[in-house]
Amino acid sequence: MVLATGTASSSFEDKLFPQKYTLQSKGRLIIWEKPQIMGILNTTPDSFYDKSRVALEKDSLLTKAEKMLQEGATILDVGGYSSRSGAAEVTEEEEIRRTADAISWISESFPEALISIDTFRAKVAKTGVDAGAHLVNDISAGSLDEQMLETVGKLKVPYIAMHMKGNPQNMQKQTEYSDIIPEILNYFAKKLDFISEFGIKDVIIDPGFGFAKTLEQNYQILKNLDYFHLLGLPILAGLSRKSMIYKLLEIDPKDALNGTTALNMVALLKGAKILRVHDVKEAKETLELYKQLYA
Template identity: 55%
Template sequence: MAKDTFLNRKTTVNVKGRLLDLSVPTVMGILNLTPDSFYSSSRMATTDDALARTEAFLNEGAAFIDIGAYSSRPGAAEVSTDEELRRLIPVIEAITKKLPEAVLSIDTFRAKVAKESVMAGAHIINDIAAGGLDEAMFETIAQLQVPYILMHMKGSPQTMQQHASYSNIGLEVTDYFQSKIAVLRALGVKDIIIDPGFGFAKTPAHSYQLLNQLEDLQIFELPVLAGVSRKSMIYNFLGITAQEALNGTTVLNTIALLKGASILRVHDVKAATECIALVQKTLTWH
């Protein structure tokens, strides 16, 4: 990859008045407040557990902590808005109080959850549905003026695998982002991050094709988030379990970095920070 390939890309996001630099790729640590997330080691049962994991992630080099209280694995159980907030708000408040340096991203597709989370101290909204499951989301993000992670998905977590059909997945994902970004820009949203949504309404073949073509998303000149950590596209292909998929995750994260990813969303922060350091050293060896 030529070092100047992505020079026009937006390399900062404004987090409550503080500019975060994405010119060098960064890591987002996954903090699950759900009892049924696909990777059991990421589940946090108590607020104290969440605090301890957040502190560990920060010490290992995470730039963001992504907190989710609604499992988005295929066929996941429905969670009410009230239950999602009941899981989220105490953890956001506790982290904000004890670890104020932590930049908190909230993994939600609900506008009410987004608003109340930001009011409680969160900084970024990570929406797997890109506004598709709550028509109030885009206007809420515009009002909150927080960075917004826009992911490609069709359907919902309960139905998405029924929609894994494309005539040209690269073109369809690009068209999807183009239309969504245009609406957000018209509303005045300034900081947008895009995520191709590996495994969401996609077969493993679709996900590998998107990873192979990841640099095509640089047309938007926006930061790209890659979330492949311990996913079935790795462990099913290799015939292993999610618990055994760290090595495969690191391989795919390396490919994502070489193809322009700015953020790696992972369960294993230390491994991802080392991956970034080695890729950066290779690309800037002189």
């Protein structure tokens, strides 16, 4: 399966008649007619944005989870391994320690909430799903653990596949593309063929803003995000407080909320179905304004 860019399927008519996405997770039917908000819960001390970090302590973690849910998050993304460039290595055992209890606590306290486990390791994914997670969010789309796709297929949960070259330690040295949009589209087309062999039925794609891309390439992807509708799958946009914002504006990540909000609206207008964010309230307000325009 090979794709080439042409006329994107996203259009004004698409917004008038939005596509309904249906996912199944462990027997639970999930229906999304409108875009969703995914709140980031990092149980790691090494995340690039310090306010996204939450202590692995039950009360404080549940307080933050509850706040995100009340503010409008429908998915909570729990991660125990920072994927920022140059982040410290974390053992598989430590990553499980940082995520399994957190997911179990959230699942028990907020049974209606959807939880994703953010990991590229199959064993961590299985432990997270066993603890209560409903989705697996993999920055490598199965490239960093050969057992991942088989594991997700057996778990029968939706899979978020992100585009990245290399790994978090060397990805920013792998930013050469001859034509980035067709290359990423073809990457996903080939990945999706491979993913389907393992019985994974529900896939969400993430173009991987900030992963093996220069600042300029990130904006090129966002500008052309509607081309990814050629794949016929929900698109996740993870733009929140990333370097493509704060480096361009010459500010710190803590000051990048305004830029995040602006780019989140662009992503929605280009057809993103999930916004992965640190700041749920502001993302929800952005989504409400979008819905007023295109409900």
